[in-house]
Amino acid sequence: MNILRPKESWHLRESEVTPESVYRLRNRREFLKTIGVGAASTFFLRSHALAATGGFPAAPNSDYPPGELRVTPYTLITSYNNFYEFGLDKGDPVVNSNRGWTPEPWTVTIGGLANNSGKWNVEDLLKKMGGIEERVYRHRCVEAWSMVVPWDGFPLRKLVDFADPKPEAKYVRLTSFEHVKGAQDAGFGGPYLEGLRIDEARNELAFIATGIYGKPIPNQNGAPLRLVTPWKYGFKGIKSIVRIDFTTREPINTWQKLAEYEYGFYANVNPSVDHPRWSQASERVIGGTLFNGRQATLMFNGYEKQVAAMYRGMDLRKYF
């Protein structure tokens, strides 16, 4: 482990990190026995609780098991992050987001064209979502690197149904917390914004994560709530969500606003549509070996079966 950097509250001791071999066993009882004790002790001994701690350990969703996927080690998932409000380098968020910032208490606002608009405390909202489940998803960044992440959380569809959007609502706009100085340094001109078509938000894959590896999600990964849309590039996965609005017009997401020729609204993983500066045909596997760390990128990041129907008839070169 790191010899110079001080341990943070989210840091797991080596003994608490689920070894891949144990993780892959997927024998639920065995798995819990192995990690349960360590996990419980961190919850109760933690000096400050993370915001969305409800429901752990999550029940694995057997539709999204690790299967043949090589799950990325916990230390890499939680120390290699793009979270520009906490610094522009991959190693910055792990340090800066754990320096005095705490996602507690956390309020989520539902607004726009929704019948059930209002403000909710994140813990209460979590209870209304009926607990959490675990899904192992591929994660493909637009920068052509990828991970496999075991997320804990709930389907976004549940939240959409809870908000009860009006029939004229066609899109969902998500807003991240405003880290004033961070957003300014990154040149975002306001809080990070993302959006989905409402049918995308209701797709079975769209997920709100509250945890990783059976633990509350660390600040640098987007505590307490973050979006996970595994068939889209990682930047769609807006972190630390404070607002969800239902709209009639397509929201302009932050990266599209910054560089509309490079990043679009859809951002579906597509190996045949290159980024203007690099190829999207393949990806570097995080934690892979030095000289054989690339693998071919799959259409919709391997989730064609679940999502392709939503884009039938669309020119994906134009709607990138």
Place this chain on the structure above:
Amino acid sequence: MEKLFRSKLFVWTLLVLTGLWPAWPIFRQDQTVLADPLQYLLHHYGFVACVLLATVLTLTPLRVLFSHSRLALAVNRHRRLLGVSAFFYALIHLGVQFFHENGWPTFFSDIRKPFLLCGLLTLVILLLLAVTSFTFMVRWMGGRRWKILHRLAYLAVPLAAYHQALARKLFPMQVLWIFIPLVVLEAARVMKHRLSTTHPPTVASTK
């Protein structure tokens, strides 16, 4: 100070240490580096090449502007070494890019993108300058022609800066602090040159 900067050993040590720098985060088990080591190496060597290119070009304006400074003269001893090192690190950068792209197919399809093409063009210029930097090459070409060829370095700068500016998702501020000092010094040199030619010395120069 001046003695230190005159020392070839000192400059060589600096150059070698920059090359070996990536060993440190790997020794430290820096997770961000271990996550994507090729990307780290790629950016590191590209960065070093840009710094060296900018540095070697500041030497002439420094000498002209501070002609009485012994320090400016001392660092000017290392022009060739720094210039060739810029090429050397740019070459390593390209080599890493080859592995980063996982071989020829992606490498070739990607090199057509303007961002990468500018990087390659910079390297070609640096290659030309490096192979003509041997003393016998300078003699063979003749001073004037050599000088004209080596003005290509000033073309390499905007190409390299453009290439570096696009290397990250957001504009990296380092591009500014690497290249702005050079631009300022060059501007000052041109100003000085203008001032001295519009007000010629009263003593007529012997032709």
